Amino acid sequence: MYPHEQTENTKELKARVEAFKALCRSRSLRVTEQRLEIFRTLAQSKAHPSAEAVFAAVRKKLPNISLDTVYRTLASMEEAGVVFRVGLSTKARFDADLTPHYHFVCMDCGEVYDVFPQPGAPSLLVPQDINRFGEVKNANLQFRGICNRCRAAAGKEK
Amino acid sequence: MYPHEQTENTKELKARVEAFKALCRSRSLRVTEQRLEIFRTLAQSKAHPSAEAVFAAVRKKLPNISLDTVYRTLASMEEAGVVFRVGLSTKARFDADLTPHYHFVCMDCGEVYDVFPQPGAPSLLVPQDINRFGEVKNANLQFRGICNRCRAAAGKEK
């Protein structure tokens, strides 16, 4: 890696960390060493690390951090929209309908709803580039959000 | 439900079950009561049931079936392409890159690769219909297949 690249990356990382701090403050989430280090780890990685992997990496800087803090932090970051969770909730669900369709998954209760493409909509375009990685067997498009039932339930609580 | 609808559905179900049997034979998978019942359950459900839910439903017909048989059967059905797994592997992974992109996930080793949309490709179209279910927060498009490394490894074994 060239030195100026290093500098650029470092600059960009610093800027992202600052933005992250600001976001935390705006949401009255405290800026802790653990959070910063977890964010830095994720921001620098291209490997889509698991919670375990983040834990292992952060531990090198903060040897006392615990795995459950990593889980809690990742969850709060996801909620804040700072990180993206690849491949949803922990519980697998199965569908025998093989006609092309998508799913709306509730981020709260985990319920899954079928969504069919609009008539006339172009079908999913598989990027050519993907063949660099391997052979594609199928595609999975899900939209995530909060279902009406959970929204109603959340409203009542208040 | 109207009688003729029932008949139609029953007919269609029977046809699907027959096709399933044929597929099993062609792959030298044995046609067992357990497999048939699991397939029927899935084919009739629109609820995207979890392994537990399938287990509970099948148990009504086959009280002695075990949960691990359900897991094993669902896995083999997925491999045969008869059912689709909603929301991938059991281990969550995280991504701090929020620019629009997709993922190629290896169904064998679980590795995740970034895939960027082709320049000029139309952006993802969210079906209007989706608003019936709730409020969409984000979308997740993944392509599943076997990565080059796993393909090479599988080739060597033989």
Next chain:
DNA sequence: CTAGCTGCAAATATTTTGCATCGGA
């Protein structure tokens, strides 16, 4: 027969929670 399937039990793997303490704002 016999290779593949099943049930049972036990082991793993992953994620979540209660609680006392600590530390940022």
Next chain:
DNA sequence: TCCGATGCAAAATATTTGCAGCTAG
């Protein structure tokens, strides 16, 4: 000071595996 965050230990959830007997082909 005060409330949110952390670490520890334990629990809860979800999935997988070894093995001996059973069964479809």
